[in-house]
Amino acid sequence: MTQNALSNVSRETIDQLEAFVALIEKWNSTINLISKASLPHIWRRHIVDSAQLFELAPRTGHWVDLGSGGGLPAIVLAILSKGTGGSHQFTLVESDHRKSAFLRTSIRELDLQGRVISERIEGVAPLGADVLSARALADLTTLLGFCAHHLKPEGTALFPKGQNWKNEHAKAQDNWSYTSHAIKSETDPAAAVLKIQDIKRV
Numbered sequence: 001m002t003q004n005a006l007s008n009v010s011r012e013t014i015d016q017l018e019a020f021v022a023l024i025e026k027w028n029s030t031i032n033l034i035s036k037a038s039l040p041h042i043w044r045r046h047i048v049d050s051a052q053l054f055e056l057a058p059r060t061g062h063w064v065d066l067g068s069g070g071g072l073p074a075i076v077l078a079i080l081s082k083g084t085g086g087s088h089q090f091t092l093v094e095s096d097h098r099k100s101a102f103l104r105t106s107i108r109e110l111d112l113q114g115r116v117i118s119e120r121i122e123g124v125a126p127l128g129a130d131v132l133s134a135r136a137l138a139d140l141t142t143l144l145g146f147c148a149h150h151l152k153p154e155g156t157a158l159f160p161k162g163q164n165w166k167n168e169h170a171k172a173q174d175n176w177s178y179t180s181h182a183i184k185s186e187t188d189p190a191a192a193v194l195k196i197q198d199i200k201r202v
């Protein structure tokens with residue numbers, strides 16, 4: 001990759017991302033944050049893949065990331081927001097308590113803005129998100145149900161999706177109407193980031 005989502009970020013932001021990668025590598029020996037097979041490719045497969053969401057979102061507002069796992073994309077986005085003077089408030093929802101401990105440690109050690117809710121998404125009171133993201137969590141139909149509960153009516157959802165995204169999009173039409181843009185992924189030519197707004201149940 002010559003140009004990518006990290007091409008124009010500052011040295012300080014790269015330092016923070018490197019510190020986050022070091023935390024993932026350290027914790028991954030005891031908790032499965034990312035697959036061992038993907039560790040050697042962590043920058044492209046996980047960090048750039050997460051970072052590409054940042055430019056697609058407004059510069060301010062409440063950003064909710066569901067099923068945050070090892071902090072992808074949420075911790076990467078909080079680092080970029082801090083580095084670019086963005087003013088987001090991040091909420092990370094992750095039901096696994098060990099992963100939540102990792103997320104809280106990352107927020108503290110990297111001096112980021114963000115809170116972690118260690119509960120199942122379905123049991124959390126509506127969060128009123130301006131931006132909602134979720135990576136590798138569920139199919140699009142399920143994610144749109146989460147949006148109905150946690151995203152403001154005028155909010156924006158950002159979902160990185162694999163090569164099956166067109167099928168998920170077609171199936172979701174059975175239950176939902178929405179406007180969507182598919183932005184080609186920087187890290188996988190068959191994948192896309194779906195930017196979704198105006199979500200209504202049909």
Ligand SMILES: C[S@@+](CC[C@H](N)C(=O)[O-])C[C@H]1O[C@@H](n2cnc3c(N)ncnc32)[C@H](O)[C@@H]1O
Pocket residue numbers: 033066067068069070071072073093094095096099119120121122134135136137
């Ligand atoms: C496949 S992992 C993806 C993690 C991360 N977003 C990534 O891209 O690497 C899905 C994560 O969502 C969490 N999760 C799954 N269902 C959930 C639910 N209903 N409520 C909260 N967290 C959930 C799991 O514990 C897991 O950490």
